[in-house]
Amino acid sequence: MRGITANLMGLHAEPAVGFYGGFGVRLMSSGGSTAIYSFLVPADYAGGDLKVREWYREHDSGGVGTAKIFRWLTKLTSTNQTVGLESSVPFPLTNCVGFCARTWTLAEASAAGGDLFWVELERQGDLGDDTMGRLDLIGVAVEYLAIQ
Numbered sequence: 022m023r024g025i026t027a028n029l030m031g032l033h034a035e036p037a038v039g040f041y042g043g044f045g046v047r048l049m050s051s052g053g054s055t056a057i058y059s060f061l062v063p064a065d066y067a068g069g070d071l072k073v074r075e076w077y078r079e080h081d082s083g084g085v086g087t088a089k090i091f092r093w094l095t096k097l098t099s100t101n102q103t104v105g106l107e108s109s110v111p112f113p114l115t116n117c118v119g120f121c122a123r124t125w126t127l128a129e130a131s132a133a134g135g136d137l138f139w140v141e142l143e144r145q146g147d148l149g150d151d152t153m154g155r156l157d158l159i160g161v162a163v164e165y166l167a168i169q
Contacts, residue, residue, distance in 0.1 A: 027060040027073075027140075027161035048090065048144040048156040050081060056142045056158045062165065066134040069166040071127040073140075076161070079117040081154025088114045088153040091143045094127075099135030106131055117153065127163075 029046055046056040062071070094107035114123060127138070142158065145151065 022164050023063070023065075023167040024162050024164045025060055025063060027058040027163060029158065029161065030057040030059070046158045048088065048142065048146075048158060050088075050146040050151070050153065050155045052147060053143065053145050055144075057140065058158075058161045059137060059139045060161070060163050062132050062134055062136045062138070063167070064134045065167045066132065067166045067168045068129055070129050071132055072124055072164040073127055074122055074124045074162050074164070076120065076122045076159050077114065077117055078120050078157045078159050079154055080157070082152075083118065083154075085116065086152030086154070087150065088117070088144060088146075088156055089148055089151040090114060091145075093141040093143070095139045095141075096131070097137040097139070099133065114153070114156070117156070120159075 048054050048056055089111050090113075091111050092107060094105075096104050096106060098104065112123070112125075114121070132138075140161075144156070
């Protein structure tokens, strides 16, 4: 297994400040905010599912509650074709005390070496079932099986 680090970007969200010195992207507990990251599947990708790991830091509520985050997944293939893979799939992030992580799987059938993935996470903090404090997406890494 090998790993790559995704590139974090903010859209309609202010960068995390303070302890992280601007590292990360905020997903606010009120209003709407968006975090975006991208990653390129390396040429030495040997197939198999990709494991995408996201790390968060919670503020304001001691990690109690649930953050409801929607995910859009798009890829640009190595032949420059844009493919929408997933739209508005909500996932709950619960009981994030201090730091927490979440792992999701990108199926082998959706990936090939040279594909560029664009992941957009949107949080609407004003939804009644979103009860957690502010979150900072502080890092994303992707694990893959490499050609030996």
